[in-house]
Amino acid sequence: MADKRRKLGFETRAIHAGQRPDPTTGAIMTPLYLSSTFAQSEPGKHQGFDYSRSGNPTRLAFETCVADLEGARYGYAMASGCIGATTIVHLLSAGDHVVACDDMYGGTFRLFDKVFARQGIQFSYLDLTDPGALESALQPSTKLLWLETPTNPLLKIMDIAALSDVAHAQGVHVVVDNTFMSPYFQQPLALGADMVLHSTTKYINGHSDLIGGVVITDDDELAEQLGFLANALGGVQSTFDSYLCLRSLKTLAVRMCAHEANALQIARFLEAHPRVDRVVYPGLPSHPQHDLAARQMSGFGGMLAVYLKGDLETARRVLSRVELFTLAESLGGVESLIEHPAIMTHASVDPAQRRAIGIDDTLLRISVGIESVDDLIDDLDRALVAR
Numbered sequence: 001m002a003d004k005r006r007k008l009g010f011e012t013r014a015i016h017a018g019q020r021p022d023p024t025t026g027a028i029m030t031p032l033y034l035s036s037t038f039a040q041s042e043p044g045k046h047q048g049f050d051y052s053r054s055g056n057p058t059r060l061a062f063e064t065c066v067a068d069l070e071g072a073r074y075g076y077a078m079a080s081g082c083i084g085a086t087t088i089v090h091l092l093s094a095g096d097h098v099v100a101c102d103d104m105y106g107g108t109f110r111l112f113d114k115v116f117a118r119q120g121i122q123f124s125y126l127d128l129t130d131p132g133a134l135e136s137a138l139q140p141s142t143k144l145l146w147l148e149t150p151t152n153p154l155l156k157i158m159d160i161a162a163l164s165d166v167a168h169a170q171g172v173h174v175v176v177d178n179t180f181m182s183p184y185f186q187q188p189l190a191l192g193a194d195m196v197l198h199s200t201t202k203y204i205n206g207h208s209d210l211i212g213g214v215v216i217t218d219d220d221e222l223a224e225q226l227g228f229l230a231n232a233l234g235g236v237q238s239t240f241d242s243y244l245c246l247r248s249l250k251t252l253a254v255r256m257c258a259h260e261a262n263a264l265q266i267a268r269f270l271e272a273h274p275r276v277d278r279v280v281y282p283g284l285p286s287h288p289q290h291d292l293a294a295r296q297m298s299g300f301g302g303m304l305a306v307y308l309k310g311d312l313e314t315a316r317r318v319l320s321r322v323e324l325f326t327l328a329e330s331l332g333g334v335e336s337l338i339e340h341p342a343i344m345t346h347a348s349v350d351p352a353q354r355r356a357i358g359i360d361d362t363l364l365r366i367s368v369g370i371e372s373v374d375d376l377i378d379d380l381d382r383a384l385v386a387r
């Protein structure tokens with residue numbers, strides 16, 4: 001009977017998937033199971049949980065729900081996005097090769113370049129906005145294609161379906177860091193990817209009060225290996241943070257809609273502003289890949305990049321004059337943040353590489369929150385026109 005029913009909608013699953021009233025008390029919210037270990041009735045016989053590193057009921061509810069939102073059966077909640085990436089790369093062995101996009105989260109690049117490269121994993125970094133570029137970069141030892149789309153901070157879009165086709169023809173697994181879109185606006189597994197990574201620190205939790213990550217797959221074999229690695233490496237998410245993420249998922253859809261509506265208005269305002277050189281936002285027709293973005297994503301998200309007219313001093317001045325926007329790293333929370341990638345989030349990227357991908361001194365990255373958009377626009381306008 002159930003399989004004859006229409007699949008439940010995103011908003012419904014965000015509130016109910018993986019959750020039911022607590023059988024012992026009727027509590028409708030999944031309890032915080034703050035127990036490191038679980039009683040066994042006979043050696044090896046338990047109710048599905050034996051030790052909280054390998055599995056915890058609160059964490060499992062979050063993992064089940066977030067995986068469901070990505071159209072998958074398996075999720076592994078981690079203590080950070082970085083340890084999620086670390087766990088994925090541990091699928092590989094020394095000598096294996098990874099092709100990654102050249103404009104990704106600075107911490108992911110640092111992890112690859114300064115940690116895994118030293119352990120014998122090989123990396124090629126490539127502009128993958130042209131799917132044709134991938135074919136020639138694949139080697140017999142290539143095991144993983146690492147995509148982040150839209151990229152951070154320049155919001156370049158990669159064609160997940162086309163790139164996955166090229167990768168799969170050579171038996172290469174595809175990972176998409178989907179942090180910027182959340183499952184509400186982009187579902188990489190449906191486009192052909194094998195694994196999805198989120199820094200749940202960002203939109204999934206959405207309230208800037210925890211650090212977390214999740215790795216999601218619908219592939220049984222990958223799930224078995226990832227489950228093994230999550231437990232063996234031990235970078236799992238705490239029960240309390242799993243609880244917060246589970247709670248936050250319930251409002252993901254309404255938050256994403258509000259982020260996007262505000263971002264689009266701010267992008268249009270900035271694009272028309274005399275002190276602004278250029279705005280990068282996938283929802284603007286001026287974005288070079290607006291059509292691909294519209295095809296691949298169901299919305300354009302809450303992140304935008306803006307190049308000011310002027311120099312580093314202009315950027316410093318604007319950043320010190322904003323009042324509602326907080327000058328801070330990170331993104332995806334309900335409050336608006338602004339930052340300077342060259343000095344802040346992307347400081348660990350080599351300056352020459354930074355310039356090559358377009359992160360210059362007048363570039364600001366904005367994470368648009370869900371405050372009243374008129375207040376946000378007034379704040380930006382005041383900061384831009386002040387001398």
Ligand SMILES: *Cc1c(COP(=O)(O)O)cnc(C)c1O
Binds near residue numbers: 105107152199212
């Ligand atoms: C923040 C972020 C990460 C890293 O996640 P942490 O939770 O900070 O470890 C990875 N990818 C993207 C796109 C991010 O924004």
